[in-house]
Amino acid sequence: MNLGFYTGGCWRGLVLTMACAATLSAQTPASRVVSEGIAVDFDPVMTAGQLPARSGQDVRFRFRISDTATGNPLQGLKPAAWLDLQRPGQPPETSRCTKKVAAFLGDSLLSVPSVDLNAWYVLAMNEDASISVVNPRFGFGGSQLLAMVFLDSPGEDWVLTANQQRLLVSMPESARIAVVDTVSWKVIARLEIPSRPGHIALQPDEKYLWVSHAGGLTAFDLQTLKPAAQILTGAGPHELAFSSDSHFIFVTNYGAGTVSVIDTAKTIKIADVSVGGRPSSVAFSDLSRTAYVANEG
Numbered sequence: 001m002n003l004g005f006y007t008g009g010c011w012r013g014l015v016l017t018m019a020c021a022a023t024l025s026a027q028t029p030a031s032r033v034v035s036e037g038i039a040v041d042f043d044p045v046m047t048a049g050q051l052p053a054r055s056g057q058d059v060r061f062r063f064r065i066s067d068t069a070t071g072n073p074l075q076g077l078k079p080a081a082w083l084d085l086q087r088p089g090q091p092p093e094t095s096r097c098t099k100k101v102a103a104f105l106g107d108s109l110l111s112v113p114s115v116d117l118n119a120w121y122v123l124a125m126n127e128d129a130s131i132s133v134v135n136p137r138f139g140f141g142g143s144q145l146l147a148m149v150f151l152d153s154p155g156e157d158w159v160l161t162a163n164q165q166r167l168l169v170s171m172p173e174s175a176r177i178a179v180v181d182t183v184s185w186k187v188i189a190r191l192e193i194p195s196r197p198g199h200i201a202l203q204p205d206e207k208y209l210w211v212s213h214a215g216g217l218t219a220f221d222l223q224t225l226k227p228a229a230q231i232l233t234g235a236g237p238h239e240l241a242f243s244s245d246s247h248f249i250f251v252t253n254y255g256a257g258t259v260s261v262i263d264t265a266k267t268i269k270i271a272d273v274s275v276g277g278r279p280s281s282v283a284f285s286d287l288s289r290t291a292y293v294a295n296e297g
Contacts, residue, residue: 039068061117080105082113121146123167129154131169133185147185151178157200159209161222168209170197177211179225189225193218198237203264205246212238217251219267229267233260241282241291250291252279259293 031042041064063081065074082104103111124132131149153173160167160182167180175196179189191211198212208219208228214236219229235255242249249262253272259279261271277295284291 034068037068038074039066040064041066081117083115083117084113125155125158125169127154129171131155131167131180149178149180149185149187151187152176152190157198159200159202161202162206166222168200168202170200170211172196172198177209177220191220191225191227194230199240201240201242203242203246203249204244207246208264208267210240210249212236212240212251217249217262219264231260231262231267231269233262233269234258234272239279239281241284243284243289244286250282250284250293252282252293254278254280254296259291 033040033042043062043064061081061083063079065077065079066072067074082101084100084104100111100113104113104116119135119137122134122136124134126132129151131151132145133147133149134144135146136144149167151169151171151174153171155169155178156172157170158167165182167182169178169180170176171178173196174190175193177191177193177197177200178187179191180186181188191209193211193213195213195215200209200211202209202222206222209222211218211220215234216230216232217238217240218227219231220226221228233251233256234253237254239252240249246264249264251260251262253260255278256272257276257278258272258274259282260269261273262268263270275293275295279293280296281294282291
């Protein structure tokens with residue numbers, strides 16, 4: 001496979017045609033290409049099994065772009081990358097790679113790479129207990145619909161993990177959270193909630209998923225998807241805010257006129273703070289290390 005990269009804050013950035021020399025194979029699973037003071041490290045990571053990759057298996061690709069003088073990562077880049085087949089005996093000439101990168105940048109259906117690593121999707125939560133997954137760049141058979149995710153009941157709130165491999169969707173009518181795999185776009189697990197779920201959120205370090213419901217919160221371990229804690233707070237509805245170090249959660253209790261402070265490490269409530277009104281939202285400031293609450297009335 002040939003590699004072509006694009007980096008830069010806009011589409012008129014730096015094209016790293018040097019990367020065409022990198023080859024994906026069983027013998028060299030990781031590659032490094034250096035040119036003009038820039039190093040690109042490419043590492044295919046199997047999600048299951050080992051290289052060489054086989055048809056039907058999922059493969060994750062990791063790239064690291066750094067300054068060769070300091071070894072520091074280059075910041076503020078928006079790289080684009082493609083994989084394209086290098087024919088046996090065909091040298092990875094720079095001119096050929098430059099032409100291919102230019103063709104790939106044009107998004108032409110006549111010049112399609114073997115693998116496009118720049119795919120992105122638009123998700124729409126529907127009223128009929130489904131989620132539409134749309135490819136906004138290309139259509140297939142007159143439609144841009146890539147997949148449909150079917151839920152037990154209509155979704156209301158959702159959150160995506162940082163690695164974009166899991167989508168967590170609340171289903172109030174079913175009192176459950178659906179765990180959706182973003183590779184297959186299938187529901188792979190269902191988390192049971194004591195009552196109708198409200199707001200859901202991942203703490204910054206993503207150790208726990210927190211789900212609000214009548215009178216409190218439920219925490220789920222994101223690795224095992226098992227319940228980790230049940231914490232009573234006060235009458236809702238609830239909004240959540242996290243400290244940047246994931247140590248504390250601030251939970252508004254609209255019906256009780258309080259904000260609960262929860263220690264995530266011990267998974268216990270350490271205080272209920274009266275705010276003299278009906279708290280409707282909360283935000284945490286990293287600079288002041290303070291939670292700010294907005295009241296209604």
